[in-house]
Amino acid sequence: MHPARWLVPAWAVALAVLMLGPVLGAGYLLTYDMVWVPDLALRTDFLGLGSALPRAVPSDAVVAVLDEVLPGMLLQKVVLLGALVIGGLGAARLAGRSTVARLAAVSVYVWSPYVVERLWIGHWPLLLCWAVLPWLVAEGIRLRTDARLGAALPFLLVVGSLSANAGLMAAATLLAVGVTRSNAARLVAVTVAANAPWLVAGLLHLDTATSSTSGAVFGMNAEGPLPAPLAALTLGGIWNSEVVPGSRGLLVLPLVLTVGYGALALVGARPLARRLGRRTTTALVSLWAVGYAVALLSWAVPDGLGWVAGHVPAGGLLRDGTRSLALCAPLTAALVAAGVQWCGERAPRIPVAAAGAVLPLAFMPDAAWGISGALQPADYPAEWAQARTALGAGQGDVLVLPFTSYRAPAWNHHRKVLDPLPRYLRPDYVVNDQLAVDGRIIAGEDPRVPDVLAALALPDAGDRAVALADLGVGAVARDRTVPTTSTYDAEVAGTVVFDGEDLEVTILDVPVDEREASAGSLVALGSAWAAYVALVLAGAWNTCRPISSGMPTRRRSG
Amino acid sequence: MQAFLITFASVVVGGGLAGATVVGLVNSQTAPPAQSPANVSNPTLDYGSTQ
Numbered sequence: 001m002h003p004a005r006w007l008v009p010a011w012a013v014a015l016a017v018l019m020l021g022p023v024l025g026a027g028y029l030l031t032y033d034m035v036w037v038p039d040l041a042l043r044t045d046f047l048g049l050g051s052a053l054p055r056a057v058p059s060d061a062v063v064a065v066l067d068e069v070l071p072g073m074l075l076q077k078v079v080l081l082g083a084l085v086i087g088g089l090g091a092a093r094l095a096g097r098s099t100v101a102r103l104a105a106v107s108v109y110v111w112s113p114y115v116v117e118r119l120w121i122g123h124w125p126l127l128l129c130w131a132v133l134p135w136l137v138a139e140g141i142r143l144r145t146d147a148r149l150g151a152a153l154p155f156l157l158v159v160g161s162l163s164a165n166a167g168l169m170a171a172a173t174l175l176a177v178g179v180t181r182s183n184a185a186r187l188v189a190v191t192v193a194a195n196a197p198w199l200v201a202g203l204l205h206l207d208t209a210t211s212s213t214s215g216a217v218f219g220m221n222a223e224g225p226l227p228a229p230l231a232a233l234t235l236g237g238i239w240n241s242e243v244v245p246g247s248r249g250l251l252v253l254p255l256v257l258t259v260g261y262g263a264l265a266l267v268g269a270r271p272l273a274r275r276l277g278r279r280t281t282t283a284l285v286s287l288w289a290v291g292y293a294v295a296l297l298s299w300a301v302p303d304g305l306g307w308v309a310g311h312v313p314a315g316g317l318l319r320d321g322t323r324s325l326a327l328c329a330p331l332t333a334a335l336v337a338a339g340v341q342w343c344g345e346r347a348p349r350i351p352v353a354a355a356g357a358v359l360p361l362a363f364m365p366d367a368a369w370g371i372s373g374a375l376q377p378a379d380y381p382a383e384w385a386q387a388r389t390a391l392g393a394g395q396g397d398v399l400v401l402p403f404t405s406y407r408a409p410a411w412n413h414h415r416k417v418l419d420p421l422p423r424y425l426r427p428d429y430v431v432n433d434q435l436a437v438d439g440r441i442i443a444g445e446d447p448r449v450p451d452v453l454a455a456l457a458l459p460d461a462g463d464r465a466v467a468l469a470d471l472g473v474g475a476v477a478r479d480r481t482v483p484t485t486s487t488y489d490a491e492v493a494g495t496v497v498f499d500g501e502d503l504e505v506t507i508l509d510v511p512v513d514e515r516e517a518s519a520g521s522l523v524a525l526g527s528a529w530a531a532y533v534a535l536v537l538a539g540a541w542n543t544c545r546p547i548s549s550g551m552p553t554r555r556r557s558g
Numbered sequence: 559m560q561a562f563l564i565t566f567a568s569v570v571v572g573g574g575l576a577g578a579t580v581v582g583l584v585n586s587q588t589a590p591p592a593q594s595p596a597n598v599s600n601p602t603l604d605y606g607s608t609q
Contacts, residue, residue, distance in 0.1 A: 032605070121606075217608055240606030406603040416603065436602040438609065488602075 008102045011357060012088030015110045016081050018361075019119075021369035024077055027377025030417040032243070032406075034122025036076040038380070040064040041426040048201025048525050049517045052433055052446035053208065053316075058197040058532065059125045059162040060423075079124060083131040084110055090134030094330055095337035096275055100344040104356030105337035108261070109134070111360040112332075113223070113236030113248055114325050116367045120243035120374060122418075123323070129166030130326040132156045133173050137330055140178025141280055147183055149190065154539030157194035158532070164202065164314075165323045167195040172290070172327065176283040193535040196528035202314060204521050205445075211316035212443040216306035218320045219298035224249030226258075228299045232292060234258050235325050235332065237299070242416075245366045257363040261332065264339025272338035284331040291327025294318060316445075378412040383500035384424055387477065390498035391505050394427040396474025396512035401492075402484035403432045403452060409481065421477060421503075428515075430473060432488070448472075453487065461493040465508045468492060474512040478504045 023029050028036050042064035048054045067075050091109030092102040109115075118126050139153050157174070161167030171191040179187050192199070218239045223231040226248070231237040234257050236248055247253050273281040298305050298321020308315035340356035366372040391398065400421050408414050422429035430452060433444025448471055455467035468476070476492045481502050498505040517525075 221608055239608055241609060242606050404602050406605055408603060416605075434602070435605045437604060437606055439604060441602065 004099045007099060008092045008106060009085075009089060011103055012085050012092065012106045012110070015088060015106060015361075016084035018368050019084060019110070019116070019370075020077075020080060020375075022373065023080060023370050023375050023377060025377055026073070027379050028073055029076060029080070029375055029377050030412050030415065030420060031120060031375055032122040032240075032416055033418050034124055035418050035420045035423050036063070036072050037420060037424045038067075038072045038385075040067055040072060040423055043426070043428045044517070045428045047529065048197055048204065049515075049521065050428065051208075051430070051448045051515065052444070053205055054198055054201035055163070057163075057201045061197070062158075062162060079128065080119070083124070083127045084115070087115070087127075087131035087134070090131065090138070091330070091333040091337075093138055094134045094334045096341070098341045098344070100349055100353040100356060101337040101341035103353055104340035104360075105333045107357050107360040108336045109329060109333040111364060111367060112329065113231070113234060113238075113245070113254075113364065114322075114329060116245055116364065116371060117236065117238040117240075117243050118323075120371055121238065121240060125162035125166050126323060126326065128162060129160040129170050130329060132160035132170065133326060134330045134333075136160065136170060136174045137177050137280070137284065140174050140176070140283070143178040143183055143187065144180055144279070147186075149186070149538065149542060151539060151542040151545075154190065154194070154535045154542070157190060158536055158539070161191075161194040161198075164195075164198045164317055165320075167198060168317070169291075169324065169326050171195060173287055173330075176287055177280055190535060193531040196531045197525070200524050200528035204524065206313050208445050208447055210311060210313055211309040211319060211445055212306075216302035216319075217437045217440075217442070219302035219305065220295045220321045221299070223254060225251040226254045229296060230255075230258055232295050232299075232322065232325060232328075234261055235329060237295065237322050237325070239298075239320060239322065245364055245371060247364050247366045253363045257360075260359070261336050264343075265332070265335035266339070267342045268335045268338030268340070271342060272334055275338075276334075284334070287327040288331040291324040294324035295321045297321060374415075376413050376415070378409075378415075380420070380424065381411055381502060383498075383503055384421070387498045387500060387503045387505050388425050391425055391427070391475055391477065391507075394425075394475045394507070396427070396469070396508075396514050397472050398422065398425055398427045398429045398475045398477055399452065399468060399473045399492075400425075400429065400431060401456075401476060401478045402482050402489040403456060404482070404484070404488050405432050405435065407479070407482060419479075421479060425477060427475065430471070456486075456488070456490045458490075461491040464490060465493040466510050469508050469510045469512045472513055472515045474508055474514075476506045476508070478506070480504065 017024065040060065040063050042061060046057065046060040046064055048057045063075065070078065088106040088110045091105040095101040095105035114130065115127065135156050139150065139156060157170060160170030174191060175187060220228045220232060220237040221239045221241060222228045223236050223244050228237045231254065234254060236254065238244065298318065305318050305321065309319045340352060344352040370376060400419060405418060406416055407419050408416050419431065422431050430448050432449055433446045434449065435442045451471050452468065455464050455471065458464045458467055476494065479502060492506060492508065494506040494508040496504060496506050
């Protein structure tokens with residue numbers, strides 16, 4: 001094999017390993033919204049039957065099934081490493097055959113603020129979506145001339161649609177690039193099937209599908225001295241300044257990067273458009289425009305988007321505006337790569353190739369090695385497993401106290417994370433979906449949360465137990481290490497089944513009014529999941545068929 | 559091809575050294591707090607900050 005053949009895959013793997021660094025060591029990466037546990041138990045709420053908005057449908061259910069095959073710790077590393085490598089290789093595929101362009105495409109696509117910031121804030125389903133977008137572009141191009149569904153497409157759609165935002169972007173990309181008059185019905189059908197679980201679960205929650213109007217804080221944000229619209233041109237600008245790499249706060253580095261990418265995009269635009277053709281170019285430009293426009297709106301009219309989130313069901317999908325910048329990533333990488341190739345045709349190829357591959361790293365060097373050590377795996381305390389065993393499947397839901405959503409445990413290096421305890425335990429759970437940003441509380445959507453807070457405010461532990469049982473709560477798990485007040489924590493009467501140093505688990509001794517789903521909900525969600533599983537099976541069938549049919553027809557040589 | 563690999567390796571090593579310097583600087587400025595930022599007077603930990 002020619003060395004250049006393995007250079008691009010090797011570079012993609014090297015960048016992924018360099019970025020993740022310590023994350024690949026033993027332990028679980030727990031950062032903001034990223035929560036992985038040793039054995040995530042499948043429960044009905046993961047299928048979309050919970051009282052809260054189905055934000056983690058179908059990702060939680062998929063992980064719960066897959067970690068029966070692969071332990072949670074290993075699965076997380078496969079997902080994170082796989083996302084970065086697959087994303088890089090997909091970008092290389094979009095960049096054409098030139099090694100110079102392919103190396104640059106890998107670096108631009110992987111070493112981007114979007115990837116670093118979403119990794120840090122823990123939005124791994126979004127990273128998987130970002131990873132498959134260039135592959136969906138390639139599949140879309142193929143589908144315009146080849147009507148067959150193919151082996152890869154169902155898997156790409158499923159992997160890219162593990163959350164609502166991700167599913168919408170994956171669907172938009174495939175349809176924008178690949179839809180024709182003849183294949184429209186089939187493509188729409190497969191994209192709907194890939195998104196069916198969260199779509200149907202969302203429809204079942206329409207009455208609570210509006211979010212707080214205060215969600216305007218999640219709009220696109222400036223990065224250091226770089227204004228938000230400029231930061232977004234290089235795929236940065238996340239709302240949360242805590243997850244922005246320090247190098248993005250230095251004016252010179254991101255500014256020079258923006259100018260450099262802009263110049264390369266200008267010289268690369270014509271050759272790229274010539275190579276991709278009018279239809280694909282138009283689709284990629286349209287996707288870029290939509291992605292950038294949504295992000296820009298969240299910055300220019302945050303209150304407007306806040307109003308939409310607060311009054312239009314599912315309007316909250318728009319509130320973290322820079323999520324949509326994933327739609328800009330394929331064109332950005334392809335344009336810059338084409339620009340680097342243009343330079344390589346007019347200057348010594350080797351220095352140009354090396355510069356195109358390495359310079360994106362030099363402009364954000366602190367993204368290396370787990371974002372300069374910000375991402376460190378952690379081990380769960382031993383008594384968590386004992387508490388899980390003591391509680392078992394339980395009756396009713398488990399309530400975790402203190403009734404607040406985020407933690408910064410000492411065993412997690414004091415890093416913030418969405419409380420992992422509910423997912424660590426086995427029963428369905430009720431959690432506080434209120435969020436605090438800049439010290440301000442933003443209301444959640446789960447209608448049970450105010451009722452739980454009211455129950456905790458009752459003066460007597462027995463009354464609290466009765467009130468919580470009426471809400472479907474059958475057990476209470478308390479983390480004693482979390483600072484709290486009586487608003488978020490109070491004694492609840494019951495039988496203590498586990499009393500550890502840090503954790504206490506109490507089973508309520510009163511009859512629990514368990515939540516029951518309506519027959520209509522069960523039928524609707526059952527149909528959605530059936531369509532989802534059918535799509536996966538179709539992909540598996542399409543993968544196996546060429547192998548089995550190819551064996552007897554193999555030609556003999558000589 | 560050999561020249562390509564030598565140049566490539568040189569840029570990688572040079573970039574790595576330069577990067578490591580900046581990484582060290584930035585890392586020293588972004589260490590996590592020694593204590594949980596939540597406390598009894600402010601029990602709700604901030605999900606993030608826009609500042």
